[in-house]
Amino acid sequence: MAIKESPSASIAAEESQIAKAVLMPGDPLRAKYVADHYLEEVVCFNTVRNMLGYTGTYKGKRISVMGHGMGVPSMGIYSYELYQFFGVDTIIRIGSAGGIGDDVKVRDVVIALGASTNSHFADQYRFPGQLCATADFRLLRDAVETAEAMGVRADVGQVFTADQFYNDNPDAGAMYRKFGILALEMETAGLYWTAQRLGKRALSLLTISGSNHRPNFIPMSLILPASPVIPSGSLCRLGYQSPREVVSSSRFPNHPSSSTNSSMPSSLALSAMERIFSSSKSM
Numbered sequence: 001m002a003i004k005e006s007p008s009a010s011i012a013a014e015e016s017q018i019a020k021a022v023l024m025p026g027d028p029l030r031a032k033y034v035a036d037h038y039l040e041e042v043v044c045f046n047t048v049r050n051m052l053g054y055t056g057t058y059k060g061k062r063i064s065v066m067g068h069g070m071g072v073p074s075m076g077i078y079s080y081e082l083y084q085f086f087g088v089d090t091i092i093r094i095g096s097a098g099g100i101g102d103d104v105k106v107r108d109v110v111i112a113l114g115a116s117t118n119s120h121f122a123d124q125y126r127f128p129g130q131l132c133a134t135a136d137f138r139l140l141r142d143a144v145e146t147a148e149a150m151g152v153r154a155d156v157g158q159v160f161t162a163d164q165f166y167n168d169n170p171d172a173g174a175m176y177r178k179f180g181i182l183a184l185e186m187e188t189a190g191l192y193w194t195a196q197r198l199g200k201r202a203l204s205l206l207t208i209s210g211s212n213h214r215p216n217f218i219p220m221s222l223i224l225p226a227s228p229v230i231p232s233g234s235l236c237r238l239g240y241q242s243p244r245e246v247v248s249s250s251r252f253p254n255h256p257s258s259s260t261n262s263s264m265p266s267s268l269a270l271s272a273m274e275r276i277f278s279s280s281k282s283m
Contacts, residue, residue: 007085010077011053013045019055019064021090022082024075026187028052028067030094035065051078068093072119072161072190079194079202090139090201093191097159097183097206100176104208109154110182111135111143112204115189117161122193133161133192136201143205157182159206161189183208 039056
């Protein structure tokens with residue numbers, strides 16, 4: 001792919017190549033998976049630093065998908081540049097998180113209403129107080145209403161955006177739960193603050209890939225997105241699994257999903273996407 005003239009050091013594209021709405025998993029290979037399996041007329045608009053970005057159509061709706069990497073600084077770079085340099089209006093993070101809440105289990109879905117954090121990313125704004133990192137209400141409402149219409153339980157509430165993947169404080173998890181935190185991840189606060197500062201829209205929809213206080217863990221390589229908007233956990237909660245999502249009982253014999261033998265028709269995942277796209281006025 002030829003390097004194009006670009007205002008960004010991280011994204012080599014022209015503004016017209018990127019849709020107004022962008023789905024962003026952390027892993028660029030999951031962005032490729034979404035593009036390969038759910039979009040038509042796909043064009044790769046970025047390969048810089050292997051942070052793959054694609055634009056295509058779904059049922060005639062133009063949409064882009066691109067990785068954002070790990071941590072608030074990486075999310076801050078890509079979201080700022082997409083919003084500020086490439087005319088993007090809406091970013092939906094479709095990532096993974098560790099379960100913190102007592103009722104949050106592996107493969108569940110968490111919709112992030114807001115993000116508490118130990119990141120100092122917002123210090124740059126010199127805001128005279130503590131700036132709350134919150135989702136766009138219309139995107140949040142659309143996601144919640146879509147999940148309800150599908151009969152899917154999606155936990156809605158606060159997540160914690162951490163600067164550490166490995167935390168040396170053994171009491172942190174208990175404190176998070178005390179304050180009602182549902183999940184632990186590393187990017188949402190940065191995305192929400194960036195969107196707020198620039199007057200844009202953002203939402204994080206998270207699949208729980210592990211638990212802070214339970215032994216079961218599934219690598220995200222085995223939790224490929226059943227839908228790039230409502231993640232795979234929501235469908236698995238209904239008892240569905242696609243062949244690509246089946247967890248081998250020999251590799252994870254104690255995992256609660258290991259005994260599930262039913263398969264998820266591809267049409268179910270596609271109808272979930274279609275419902276969200278048609279219901280969202282902002283996409």
